[in-house]
Amino acid sequence: MSHGKFVTSINCMDGRTQEPVINWAKKKFGADYVDMINEPGPDLVLLTEDQKFLEYTLKKIRISTEKHGSKKLIIVGHHDCAGNPVSKERHIELVKKSTEVAKSHLKDIDVFGIYINEKWEVEEL
Ligand SMILES: [Zn+2]
Numbered sequence: 001m002s003h004g005k006f007v008t009s010i011n012c013m014d015g016r017t018q019e020p021v022i023n024w025a026k027k028k029f030g031a032d033y034v035d036m037i038n039e040p041g042p043d044l045v046l047l048t049e050d051q052k053f054l055e056y057t058l059k060k061i062r063i064s065t066e067k068h069g070s071k072k073l074i075i076v077g078h079h080d081c082a083g084n085p086v087s088k089e090r091h092i093e094l095v096k097k098s099t100e101v102a103k104s105h106l107k108d109i110d111v112f113g114i115y116i117n118e119k120w121e122v123e124e125l
Helices: 015-029 042-047 051-067 088-105
Strands: 006-011 033-038 072-078 110-116 122-124
Touching: 006 015, 006 042, 006 051, 015 033, 015 072, 015 110, 015 122, 033 042, 033 051, 042 051, 042 072, 042 088, 072 088, 088 110
Parallel strands: 006 033, 006 072, 072 110
Antiparallel strands: 110 122
């Protein structure tokens, strides 16, 4: 087991969303590190119909949970997302759906949904 407390996030590849998630996770959970799975449109990742892509994402999450002992997964939706350009309301809906999918695959992990708003502040959903 590696030293330090790890949590996991399915975050966007967008550079603007990295620090808000890291800072929020450090403050909220006392995390030392956030393992990032970065994809454009992170709130669509677990809703994909592409089974191979889903399995690959779950594999990445399990590396974080099994090798780094992470017990928490943060799923991100954000303002001005180039990978998924929809309204705030739609992002919130998709993040909530994604957290349900995550919970169905990952039994011992706490799943959190967040929205990063136009001020690049985290809103917990
Ligand atoms: Zn994005």
